[in-house]
Amino acid sequence: MIKNLLNDKPTKLFVIFTSFFVANALIAECIGGKLFSLEKLLGLPVHTFTLFGESGLSYTLTAGVLLWPLEFVMTDIVNEYFGPKAVHRISYVAIGLIAYAFIMFWVAMSVPADSWWRGSKAEAGVPDMQTAFASIFGQGMWIILGSLTAFLVSQIVDVTVFHRIKRRTGDKHVWLRATGSTIVSQLVDSFIVLYIAFKLGNNWSWQRVLAICMVNYSYKFVLAVGLTPLIYLLEHRVDRYLGHDTAKRMKAAAMGKEPLLETTLTND
Template structure:
């Protein structure tokens, strides 16, 4: 009997894929508090786009840069470990996100050292405690929106992925991976912003909400297609690591669980 819990290559693969998914989701939650302008970031003049009556630079949450990798890992895990694998890591990731915010709120409540405030004032931050609180102390509406959208998005992604898989078998992994992401993120992109910024205390007007949500979703659509080569590179690496016969057996079992 093998008593080594990491003795199985399949177990190690699941740990690596899950860890990459979870850390990207957690990082996206914390950096997502920053809204950035795309054109100035790229050194370009503002496009002065006009959408739903809103205009100016294309604005995104910083977290949107990482979420496509979360959904990519979701589809890879789905491909080789099935619904149960995705559901397990989805709930675990939610728990880690909540744990992370609890840790952040506890850190905010700690009384700052005077020299820490003073040193950062010399660096151009007038009130480091306030800055720390604003960055890490995201409102409950934002946290609730993010967690709710993530869970709903994951459940929809799993469902669409398997429906496409029934029709295509093991062929066209790009179609089920990209198709499931396009559907799940259409819903995810709007839910998180609606809960966080429309229902929440900021009370965004609907045109602003629609404009920002649409732009963020458009980015996710572009990334879904841009990451197609990475899907096949990851698939090739997994088959090389697991062996063709074992990898195909994992895919077959994943389609039934």
């Protein structure tokens, strides 16, 4: 039984996609506490600007945005071959495991720290390792709630927009459904996380929420468009791996046009 499952190409593909999806989401959450300057990363001078009456803005972004665009690319690929139910399932798995991870982070922060360990990095400029550990892994509850809620809602939006576009275009215009769904869902994601984490959690003004939302979204928008060739590359590689007939049946089943026939098991 296990050998048959492991030799079934669609099954192996789904396991790989799910593993990457969950790992990518968890890593993005873990590194999200760091802020970086996009201008400095690109070797450009930092310029501040005003948006919605909020001054002093620049492209200072959370490190999590380095990975989240890949999450939406993966969503579109899973959506293309396995359908919305599969996207929902791996999204629920990701959210459950992220929540579990943060519970374990809290447990690890709460256990008594060894006195030698606390001062072991003092010469490297870290006088208290316990404080540093808690600062890295201890995100505020509003941020965690906002991030998980935004992730779930944006995934549902991405799936819905993707399939509405595909029903109109069929198998043509991959770029339109992939990029279009990502552009819409990332706007939703950017707004919800800021609204919950900082409007509700820290009483930010609406103008500040909207200004920072648009700064973050402009980065995500450009990246979503820029990653469009990656969608075509991944789809081409998946089609070759599955075989044309199997890929065609899976895409049809993902749209609910026909039941997915049992795939031929190989020993490749």
